[in-house]
Amino acid sequence: MELKRREEDYLEAIYEISKRKGKARTTDLAEYLGIKPASVTEMLQKLAAKGLLEYHRYSGVVLSKKGEEVALSVRERHDTIRELLKYLQVPPDIAQRDACIMEHNLSPITIIQLKKFINFIKNCPKNAPIWLEHFKKYSETGEFDCGEECEKI
Amino acid sequence: MELKRREEDYLEAIYEISKRKGKARTTDLAEYLGIKPASVTEMLQKLAAKGLLEYHRYSGVVLSKKGEEVALSVRERHDTIRELLKYLQVPPDIAQRDACIMEHNLSPITIIQLKKFINFIKNCPKNAPIWLEHFKKYSETGEFDCGEECEKI
DNA sequence: TTACAAGTTTAGGCATACCAAAATATTTAT
DNA sequence: ATAAATATTTTGGTATGCCTAAACTTGTAA
Structure with missing residues (x-):
């Protein structure tokens, strides 16, 4: 049903x-x-x-x-979205609210990809990958001020 | 209104x-x-x-x-979301459909962050950043088979 | 030019999901 | 135990957004 x-x-x-x-x-x-x-x-x-x-x-x-x-599966989708938004530097309260909006109707395939992306970040051998730090900085300043090492990102 | x-x-x-x-x-x-x-x-x-x-x-x-x-602003949100999903390796047709669902009601702050993330990927000095290639591979295989260089990601 | 086909609108209905106000049940305080 | 306060449900009503069937326009082809 x-x-x-x-x-x-x-x-x-x-x-x-x-x-x-x-x-x-x-x-x-x-x-x-x-x-x-x-x-x-x-x-x-x-x-x-x-x-x-x-x-x-x-x-x-x-x-x-x-x-x-049903409730658990919805909550899982919710948390997945919230976590993604967290990595994208959306403030927690807004991420929470927007996850409520998106948690319904999204294609299962999309949800799977979001999960993969989150796991890619979390399980990266070098945990907390450098590029994510760089994005955080970019998100705040709009600058790629990462100098030398940037060649490798 | x-x-x-x-x-x-x-x-x-x-x-x-x-x-x-x-x-x-x-x-x-x-x-x-x-x-x-x-x-x-x-x-x-x-x-x-x-x-x-x-x-x-x-x-x-x-x-x-x-x-x-209004139409243009909705379309812009739509495209932003679709582009994000593209980078997250969601198949184009599904990304298209899911963007339709998300394009309404999302907080402007979330949209801004999505845009920043997209620009971060697009404008990275080393364009097409390596980590994104790695995610693509991870998304397909579930493996971080990136050897040496991974230390820098 | 007139009749018919295609496109559009109107009218009446349905489902969802909300509300206010009134009715009913439960709990608490004396 | 019983009255008052609180919680819940019922009733009747609203708005949105869709539908079918019937009525109406418009354009076109004979």
Whole structure:
């Protein structure tokens, strides 16, 4: 069953809140998502009907196995994007927000490439590769002031 | 006035079609966007009311100055993202599609950083930087088979 | 020139996702 | 235990953006 981006948002939010509080309540979710409780109730009932969570009126909500799988996969995409943006020197709060926008609908192939790029940076034999340092400097100053060694980059 | 993502899509589409045909007709747009003509008419009337294009029934449509400015800025974001994905070794057709998804709503700061990163690659004194070649290889093989020189990357 | 084909618009409907206000349930404090 | 405060749900309504079917224009070919 194909999930809508907003459904993924809810599942992710429920996952994050449950991690801290054991279950997610309507008001928590409303605050987390920046919407009104009435809207949350409605969506929770829809997600329950799809078997993605356990819903009992007035009790808060817990993800089903299936729901948790979805939430984890969304979160993984989210983190991948956030990490990429971090390397591209996007400020953390903005990276966080923009990852929320991109985490849905991106092609799996794109996500795979982002991951590869991140691993390329992380696992480089010389860890923290020099060119990344150079990009950081370039990003701040607009200058390639790297002198001699630049020949090798 | 804050534009919706779908409105931006339409403006971009109108821009692209007008570039080739002088103006954009309802049917062209419907085909381009993969929707029915009736839906296009509706949106064109809305965009006309916002002063983003000239609409006269049965005549096709031309962007206003304001509309063209928006279209160009969307297209620029689109191209920036597409170029980044290209460097990350995402296949062109997928990069094209995913750029369409990301071109809306991304923070201007993120876009600026993407541009900086692209320029960092393009304008590197040693043009086509070695590390990018290495990433390409890594992306295909998963191996850092770069031997000696790797110390300097 | 008129009739028909192609293109466009209008009208009525649907799904999503939100909201405010009212109704209902639960929790807490006395 | 019960009233008041808090939380949740229901109800009815809105906006967006799509659809189909029917009505209307326009251009073209006989």
